[in-house]
Structure formats: C-alpha cells, structure tokens
Amino acid sequence: MRSETALVLRKLAEDRLALVGLLIVLALLACAVFAPWLATFPEAVTEFNPAHRLRPPDSVYLLGTDRLGADIYSRLLFGARITIAIALVAVGVAVAVGVPLGLIAGIHDGVASNLIMRLADIFLAVPQIVLAIAIAQTLGPSLPNVILALSATFWPWFTRLVYAETRSVRNETFIEATVALGASPARVVCLHVLPNIVSPIIVRITLGLGFTILTAAALGFLGLGAPPPTPEWGRTIAESREYLPDAWWYAAAPGLAIFLVVVGFNMLGDGLRDVLDPRTRRAGRPRD
Amino acid sequence: MSAALLEVQGLSHRFRLKDGRAVRAVDGVDLAVGAGEILGIVGESGCGKSTLGKTLIGVLGADDGTVRFEGAPIQNLDGTALRAVRSRLQYVYQDAGAALDPRWTIGRSLDEALVIHTALPRAERDARVRETLAAVGLHGDQLSLYPHEISGGQQRRVGLARVLALHPKLLILDEPTSGLDVSVQATILKLLVALWKQYGLTLLFISHDLAVVRSICTRVAVMYLGRIVETGPTAGIFTNPRHPYTKSLLAAVPLPGGRRVIDEAWLEGEPPDPLDIPSGCRFRNRCPMAQPLCATDDPTLRPLAPGHNAACHFA
Amino acid sequence: MTELLAVRDLIVNYHSERGIVRALDGVSLAIGKGEVVGLVGESGCGKSTLARAILGVLPVPASEVRAGAIAFGGDNLLTLASAEIARRIRGRRITFIPQDPYGSLNPLFTIGQQMLDLMHWKSPRAAAAGRSAWPAVLSRYPSARRAQDRAAILDMLGAVQIPNPEQALAKLPHELSGGQRQRIVIAMALLPQPELIIADEPTTALDVTIQAQILRLLHREVKRRQVSMLFTTHDLGTAWEICDRVVVMYAGQDVEAAPTPAFFAAPRHPYTSKLLESLPRTDGVAQDIPGEIPSLIAPPQGCRFHPRCYFATTECTITRPPVSGGAHVVRCYHPLGASTGVAA
Numbered sequence: 015m016r017s018e019t020a021l022v023l024r025k026l027a028e029d030r031l032a033l034v035g036l037l038i039v040l041a042l043l044a045c046a047v048f049a050p051w052l053a054t055f056p057e058a059v060t061e062f063n064p065a066h067r068l069r070p071p072d073s074v075y076l077l078g079t080d081r082l083g084a085d086i087y088s089r090l091l092f093g094a095r096i097t098i099a100i101a102l103v104a105v106g107v108a109v110a111v112g113v114p115l116g117l118i119a120g121i122h123d124g125v126a127s128n129l130i131m132r133l134a135d136i137f138l139a140v141p142q143i144v145l146a147i148a149i150a151q152t153l154g155p156s157l158p159n160v161i162l163a164l165s166a167t168f169w170p171w172f173t174r175l176v177y178a179e180t181r182s183v184r185n186e187t188f189i190e191a192t193v194a195l196g197a198s199p200a201r202v203v204c205l206h207v208l209p210n211i212v213s214p215i216i217v218r219i220t221l222g223l224g225f226t227i228l229t230a231a232a233l234g235f236l237g238l239g240a241p242p243p244t245p246e247w248g249r250t251i252a253e254s255r256e257y258l259p260d261a262w263w264y265a266a267a268p269g270l271a272i273f274l275v276v277v278g279f280n281m282l283g284d285g286l287r288d289v290l291d292p293r294t295r296r297a298g299r300p301r302d
Numbered sequence: 303m304s305a306a307l308l309e310v311q312g313l314s315h316r317f318r319l320k321d322g323r324a325v326r327a328v329d330g331v332d333l334a335v336g337a338g339e340i341l342g343i344v345g346e347s348g349c350g351k352s353t354l355g356k357t358l359i360g361v362l363g364a365d366d367g368t369v370r371f372e373g374a375p376i377q378n379l380d381g382t383a384l385r386a387v388r389s390r391l392q393y394v395y396q397d398a399g400a401a402l403d404p405r406w407t408i409g410r411s412l413d414e415a416l417v418i419h420t421a422l423p424r425a426e427r428d429a430r431v432r433e434t435l436a437a438v439g440l441h442g443d444q445l446s447l448y449p450h451e452i453s454g455g456q457q458r459r460v461g462l463a464r465v466l467a468l469h470p471k472l473l474i475l476d477e478p479t480s481g482l483d484v485s486v487q488a489t490i491l492k493l494l495v496a497l498w499k500q501y502g503l504t505l506l507f508i509s510h511d512l513a514v515v516r517s518i519c520t521r522v523a524v525m526y527l528g529r530i531v532e533t534g535p536t537a538g539i540f541t542n543p544r545h546p547y548t549k550s551l552l553a554a555v556p557l558p559g560g561r562r563v564i565d566e567a568w569l570e571g572e573p574p575d576p577l578d579i580p581s582g583c584r585f586r587n588r589c590p591m592a593q594p595l596c597a598t599d600d601p602t603l604r605p606l607a608p609g610h611n612a613a614c615h616f617a
Numbered sequence: 618m619t620e621l622l623a624v625r626d627l628i629v630n631y632h633s634e635r636g637i638v639r640a641l642d643g644v645s646l647a648i649g650k651g652e653v654v655g656l657v658g659e660s661g662c663g664k665s666t667l668a669r670a671i672l673g674v675l676p677v678p679a680s681e682v683r684a685g686a687i688a689f690g691g692d693n694l695l696t697l698a699s700a701e702i703a704r705r706i707r708g709r710r711i712t713f714i715p716q717d718p719y720g721s722l723n724p725l726f727t728i729g730q731q732m733l734d735l736m737h738w739k740s741p742r743a744a745a746a747g748r749s750a751w752p753a754v755l756s757r758y759p760s761a762r763r764a765q766d767r768a769a770i771l772d773m774l775g776a777v778q779i780p781n782p783e784q785a786l787a788k789l790p791h792e793l794s795g796g797q798r799q800r801i802v803i804a805m806a807l808l809p810q811p812e813l814i815i816a817d818e819p820t821t822a823l824d825v826t827i828q829a830q831i832l833r834l835l836h837r838e839v840k841r842r843q844v845s846m847l848f849t850t851h852d853l854g855t856a857w858e859i860c861d862r863v864v865v866m867y868a869g870q871d872v873e874a875a876p877t878p879a880f881f882a883a884p885r886h887p888y889t890s891k892l893l894e895s896l897p898r899t900d901g902v903a904q905d906i907p908g909e910i911p912s913l914i915a916p917p918q919g920c921r922f923h924p925r926c927y928f929a930t931t932e933c934t935i936t937r938p939p940v941s942g943g944a945h946v947v948r949c950y951h952p953l954g955a956s957t958g959v960a961a
Binding site: 346 | 833857859893905
C-alpha cells in the first residue's frame with residue numbers, strides 16, 4: 015500500500031486548501047506538544063498577577079492578559095493541550111463504539127441490525143449540542159464528563175457512515191468472490207470490508223475532530239467544561255464577556271484560535287475526501 | 303458418460319422481490335456433470351445460467367432440489383462443511399477485475415485461497431502460488447501489482463490462478479471470455495484447455511457465446527427462462543439441434559464468411575417477463591411450432607438420441 | 618459511388634497524466650453515398666476516437682487534432698466552428714446511435730417527450746423554418762409543426778417495429794426492454810433524415826437473437842433510405858452481417874479496407890488475417906495472436922503491428938507502409954496474397 019500512500023500525499027500537496035488545513039492542524043499539535051517551551055509565562059496557568067490584569071497586547075504580554083493578570087498567549091498554548099485531548103479521546107471513543115456497531119449492522123440483516131440503527135437514529139434525532147449539554151449537565155462539569163458527553167453524541171455518526179459504506183461494499187463482486195472462495199465471515203469483514211471503507215472513516219474523523227472542538231468550546235462557554243482555572247478556550251471566552259468591548263483581546267484571541275482550528279480540520283477533511291475518493295483514485299489503466 | 307461428479311436434481315432458486323412476488327431464476331434444473339467433461343451452459347441474459355452456477359456453489363441458497371458433489375449432498379450447507387467442499391468446487395467470476403479486492407496485491411489475493419483452505423507454511427504457499435502463476439502464464443513480478451494495474455486478460459488469468467492453487471476438481475466458469483477482444487479470447491480459451499488437461503479438471507462453462515461454447519465444450523446444455531431445454535454432445539447440439547429455441551438461437555449467430563443471419567428467418571419477439579412465465583412450455587409464445595398441447599403440458603427433458611435430450615413435445 | 622465523407626490522414630492525441638496518448642496516427646477512411654462501412658478493431662484501436670472526431674465531440678481540452686481533414690459535403694469538419702457543426706450538421710445531417718441506449722435516453726422523460734424535443738430542433742421541418750430570433754430555449758414549437766412531427770414519429774416507430782407506438786410514446790425508458798430501447802434510439806437517429814449515421818457498437822449489449830433482429834432492422838432501414846452508415850464494432854460477425862465495406866484499425870492506425878466479401882475471403886494484412894484466425898472455430902480452439910496490444914503512449918515506430926508480426930522486416934520498424942491495392946486497400950510492406958489483391 016506504500017505507493018498508494020505516496021499518491022495520496024502527492025495529491026494532498028497539490029490541493030492548496032487541504033495543505034493550509036494540514037499546516038493549521040500541525041501547528042495546533044506543535045502548540046500542544048511544545049506548550050511549556052513556547053509559552054512566555056509557563057506558570058500562567060496556575061499563578062496569577064492581579065497587578066497586571068487586563069493589559070492590552072504588548073511586547074511582554076503578546077496577546078494581553080486576562081482578569082487575573084495571566085498571560086493569554088501562554089494560557090492559549092496550554093489550552094491547546096486540553097482541546098486536543100478532548101477531541102482525540104472523544105472522537106476515539108466514538109470511533110471505537112460506532113465503527114464496530116456500524117459493521118455489525120451493515121453485515122447482518124435482521125433484528126440486531128435494526129436495533130442498532132434505530133438506537134443510532136434516536137441519538138441523531140436530538141440536536142447534538144442539546145444532547146451534549148443535557149449529558150454534561152446531568153453528570154456535572156468535569157473534563158471526563160465533557161468527553162463522555164461528546165462521545166455519546168458522536169458515535170451514531172460513525173455507525174451510520176460505516177453502516178451505509180458496508181452495505182455498498184458488501185454488494186461488490188470481490189466480497190462475494192471471497193465468500194465463494196471459502197473465507198469465513200470474520201475474515202471477510204476484517205480483511206476485506208473494513209479496509210475498503212477506511213477512507214470515508216478517516217475523512218469523517220478529520221471533520222469530526224473540528225466539530226468536536228467546536229462543541230467542546232461551546233460546553234466550556236456554558237460552564238459545563240473543566241472547572242477553572244483550566245485554560246480551556248470556550249471558558250476563556252465566557253469569562254471575557256464582562257470586560258467587552260474594552261478588553262477586546264480577551265475574547266478575540268481564544269475565539270480566533272477556535273475558528274482557525276475548526277476551519278483547519280474542515281479544510282483538511284474536505285481535501286482528504288477528494289484525495290481518498292475511490293472514484294478518482296481507481297481511475298487506473300483503461301480497458302486493454 | 304463417466305460417473306457423475308456433480309448431480310443436480312430439480313434445483314430451484316427464487317429471487318424474492320419487495321412486493322412479495324418471486325422471480326423463478328432457476329426453476330427445476332436437472333443436470334449431471336461427468337468427471338473430465340467441459341459442459342457448456344448456454345443461454346441469453348436473464349435465463350438463469352449465472353444464478354444456477356451460484357446456487358451450485360452455495361453462494362445462493364437452493365429453494366428446492368438437490369446438488370450432489372462426489373456423491374454427497376451439498377445444497378444449503380453452511381460453515382465448515384461448505385468451506386470444505388469449496389476447496390474442490392470453485393467458481394470463477396465473470397468480471398475478474400471486480401472479483402479481486404482493489405486494495406490487495408495480486409500476490410496477497412492468490413495467497414489468501416491457500417491461507418483459507420490449507421495449513422501450508424508460508425514458503426510452501428509461496429511455491430504453490432508461483433507454480434500456479436506460471437501455469438496461467440503470468441510472471442512472478444506481477445505479484446506485487448494491484449488489480450487495476452494489469453490488463454483484463456491478465457485479470458482473468460489471476461482469477462484462474464487463485465482457484466487453481468487449491469487444486470479443485472470442478473470449476474464453474476462464469477462467462478470466462480465475455481468482454482474480451484477476440485484475440486485475447488483465443489488466448490484465454492487456449493489456456494483453459496491447457497489447464498483442463500494439466501490439472502485434470504472438470505469444467506462447467508457458462509456462456510452466452512455459442513461459437514465459443516462450440517469450440518471448447520464436450521457437452522452442451524441450453525437454458526431458457528430458468529430451465530434446461532436441451533442437452534447433448536456438442537456436435538449433436540450444433541449440427542442437429544432438436545429444441546426450437548436451440549434452433550433459433552443457432553440461426554441468430556453470425557458466421558463471418560458464411561450465410562447472413564439478416565437474410566434468413568430468425569426468432570421474433572423477446573423473452574417473456576420472468577415474473578410471468580407462460581403456462582405449459584415456457585417457450586411457446588415465441589415458438590413457430592407451438593400447438594394447443596404446449597399451453598397445457600409442460601414438456602420435460604426426454605431422450606431423443608444417445609445422450610441427447612430435449613424438453614419439447616414435437617422435437 | 619460518390620464520396621459522402623472522407624477522413625484524410627487524421628492524427629489525434631490525448632493528453633493524459635501519464636503522457637501523450639497517440640490515439641490516431643494518420644487514419645484515412647471514405648464513406649460513399651448509401652454505403653455501410655464497418656469500422657472494425659479491438660478495444661483501444663481508436664475506432665471510438667475516430668467516430669467522435671467525425672461527430673465533433675472529441676473531449677476538450679484533453680484531445681488535440683494534430684493534422685488531417687474530415688471532408689463532408691464541401692465542409693471540413695475539423696475547421697468548421699463548433700457552433701456551426703452543432704447547428705447545421707450534428708444531429709441533423711450526421712446522427713448517432715450509441716452503444717448503450719439506456720444511458721443515452723433521459724430516465725426522467727417519456728419516450729414521446731424526448732422524441733418530440735429532438736424533432737423540435739432537428740427535424741427537416743425545423744431546418745426549413747430557419748433560425749428563430751428568440752434564444753433557443755424560449756422559442757415556441759408551432760403546433761402545426763408539432764402535429765406533423767408527431768405523425769412522423771409514429772410512422773418511424775412503426776418502421777422500427779415498436780408494437781403500439783402510441784402507448785410507447787407515453788412510457789419511460791426503463792419501462793422498455795433493451796431491444797426496444799435500441800429500436801427507439803435507431804428511430805431517433807433516422808428521424809432527422811440524415812445523410813450519415815454513426816453507429817457505435819449498437820448491438821454489443823444485446824443478446825444474440827435480439828442482435829439479429831436489430832441488425833436486420835438497421836440494415837433494412839438504412840438501405841431503404843439510402844443513408845450512409847459508419848458502424849463501429851469489435852465483432853467481426855456483426856461487421857459481416859451488415860457492412861458493405863470493412864475498415865480495420867489496429868492501435869490507432871488503419872491497416873486494411875476492403876469490400877466485405879473480399880475481406881473475409883482473403884484478408885491481406887497479417888494482423889487482420891490473424892484476427893480472423895482467432896475467431897472461435899467449430900473444430901477446436903482458435904489460434905491467438907502472440908503478444909499484447911501496445912501502449913499508445915509509447916507506440917512502436919512505423920507499422921504499429923510489427924512487434925507481433927511474423928513477416929516484419931526492418932523497413933516496417935521505420936516508417937508506416939503506404940497505401941496499396943485498388944478496391945482492397947492494405948497498408949503493409951508484405952501483404953498476403955500480393956499477386957491476387959487487385960482483382961477484389
């Protein structure tokens with residue numbers, strides 16, 4: 015599969031929007047990983063300096079300070095860690111639950127399949143943010159609960175996607191041919207069906223990461239995220255409301271960060287969708 | 303005829319539609335395939351020849367009837383028992399390119415058959431794959447390619463190699479040459495005959511192409527609307543067809559350099575809706591010889607010459 | 618016989634990701650008035666490209682016509698403005714029968730709507746009416762003309778043996794069988810009263826008994842109306858059935874052109890002779906042609922068949938053989954039966 019990976023990367027490099035998206039996502043990762051070194055005031059997460067509160071951006075406080083005198087730039091960097099952690103764990107759990115359920119529902123006909131899909135439909139019937147708020151509210155504000163709320167609302171998307179893709183791949187001749195060859199159902203599903211639906215799952219994961227970050231920020235904004243003094247982006251915007259419009263940087267910096275990251279994931283996801291689309295990829299040799 | 307390797311009696315498969323109606327795609331087929339034969343199953347699209355093949359190997363379930371392979375019934379087996387049969391009874395798909403996983407290399411696809419059916423260690427599997435690959439006329443360096451990277455003719459060879467590695471007894475070939483250019487078709491047919499001899503195979507050759515069937519098969523069965531209407535040795539079927547459908551089918555085949563089909567009498571009309579098969583003989587609506595008897599009595603296959611049967615009251 | 622269409626030394630390239638595909642390499646072909654010419658060759662030989670070039674529908678900008686001319690009734694179709702071809706020629710003087718009638722009929726409209734729409738723009742009466750001052754989409758379909766066109770459609774459906782023409786007009790394409798759809802498409806190609814029909818493998822998707830019916834119908838109708846037809850096919854059997862003359866192509870080159878009986882009796886190009894030998898035989902398996910069709914991105918120099926040819930000599934690998942023979946044309950330095958060829 016090496017040649018195919020190379021092809022995907024080459025095509026991705028030709029797609030300018032996807033490349034910008036990829037750069038933004040990589041920048042976010044770098045911020046999260048190197049936060050202690052990039053931060054000008056690494057202690058700003060826990061130590062405050064009330065004397066310097068609400069300073070506008072200058073050469074010392076690159077993005078200004080907040081109501082407690084903490085450096086917003088440094089808090090943003092550490093906030094990236096939380097953002098990434100929430101998004102990865104929440105989407106990871108959603109994939110771990112949603113994909114197997116989708117496969118089971120897609121392969122089997124009958125009661126199990128119907129049960130799974132109707133359950134997914136019930137989750138999908140409630141707007142995701144409302145459901146997440148309800149779950150987070152019930153369980154109480156904490157980081158694990160935010161993640162739980164996001165996973166609980168996101169898995170049906172993967173189930174639906176995998177179900178639909180499995181149904182279409184299941185009808186392909188090579189699946190029937192593998193069954194006719196004598197392969198066991200487990201072999202057919204794990205080695206033939208799943209690898210052939212990986213591309214749309216990857217696209218959905220990428221788009222889902224951006225969407226989850228947005229939802230997590232919304233929960234933080236509503237006070238349902240990690241409790242203070244966690245430097246969570248959504249919570250920071252919520253805090254800034256009292257000081258607007260005078261301390262404009264207070265809201266602008268985290269707002270812009272959320273915006274950029276979500277747009278970045280979306281551009282990367284759209285680019286991947288084009289690149290991984292089998293209709294463009296399988297255009298191999300013409301008929302001989 | 304030698305002892306039957308595959309015996310089919312009254313086999314039926316129905317496709318159920320959402321509105322509750324059923325298409326009788328295979329409708330009471332009787333057939334015997336002797337060891338070492340190349341039996342051609344010919345018929346036009348929709349006659350049920352591919353469905354018959356898939357019902358024989360159990361990809362589709364049998365609604366009625368029995369299939370005996372090497373003496374033991376194999377219809378509607380499942381799980382381990384079915385897998386055990388499949389190492390000796392294999393199906394080669396019409397669209398060889400589509401029958402290979404697009405994400406797997408040729409080598410991995412070929413190896414898979416052996417992984418499923420044998421307990422051979424890797425080195426022996428490799429040797430077997432290379433040996434079969436050579437038998438179908440491909441090179442070892444093609445093992446690392448993907449299905450879309452090789453030509454249609456080569457894809458057919460890979461499809462053959464994949465099942466031949468198992469050393470099967472009976473191969474069901476679904477339209478093995480359709481969609482190929484004549485020169486490639488000739489190559490594949492030559493290869494099939496060579497493999498038939500080399501591996502001591504029995505072949506069930508499903509095809510719509512009468513000229514190809516005539517050139518390669520030892521015996522022929524003609525299908526019409528889910529039923530076999532005539533069987534016999536190839537020479538008998540082609541030089542002395544008895545069923546009126548076989549006659550009109552043969553009359554419609556162009557013969558470059560010979561008589562012109564468009565100048566002669568030919569079959570009028572189109573096959574009836576498979577949801578609404580006529581009473582009695584299912585060919586009677588298009589048959590130039592139809593009599594009142596044909597509307598009431600469904601003719602069964604009856605012997606007309608040694609090994610030559612036809613399902614017609616007036617054959 | 619007077620020439621209706623003459624393709625001369627046509628060179629067409631495609632630009633692909635992997636390089637320039639040399640699809641047509643100096644192809645010449647002539648069609649006489651009322652003549653049915655079979656354009657025969659295996660897939661990838663360029664017969665579809667040639668058909669598209671004549672219809673003026675080569676893909677833009679992927680294709681490029683490097684040289685040649687297509688003369689049709691005093692015009693060179695290669696230099697004529699594409700709007701002019703669309704208005705005066707394509708669909709009116711040259712019509713098309715596709716391979717797949719299901720794909721070429723719109724699944725959302727009834728047969729009647731589609732046939733009347735065709736007649737609105739392309740019937741001889743539409744031509745006589747001249748251009749409307751209104752933009753095309755706004756122009757009215759005069760009811761008198763519409764009624765006449767409808768009668769012509771019903772007549773034509775009778776000619777192509779559609780049972781109950783009135784009822785057929787109200788049907789959607791998927792309500793008809795493959796054979797019936799092909800009859801409709803043939804009727805649509807005949808209705809504008811064209812001078813030339815380009816038929817692209819019109820019977821390939823059909824069963825042999827239906828194929829026989831369609832070939833017979835097509836042959837009868839074009840002969841009765843004295844319409845010329847270019848019939849592309851990979852099947853020598855169908856070419857034998859309805860063509861007056863056969864032109865064989867190999868890998869983007871025309872290699873032989875001859876009256877059908879002479880061609881099948883004594884092919885003169887080594888490739889065509891091998892091709893005929895590879896047809897299924899009644900007494901065992903046929904001979905194949907060793908080797909594979911070359912890539913058109915890096916085709917062999919000279920005669921493109923030379924790597925697979927038993928008779929090839931050095932000159933074959935350098936330049937393309939010139940045309941030789943009278944009515945039975947062959948492009949080969951070493952034609953078979955060299956002494957008897959001209960008699961055909």
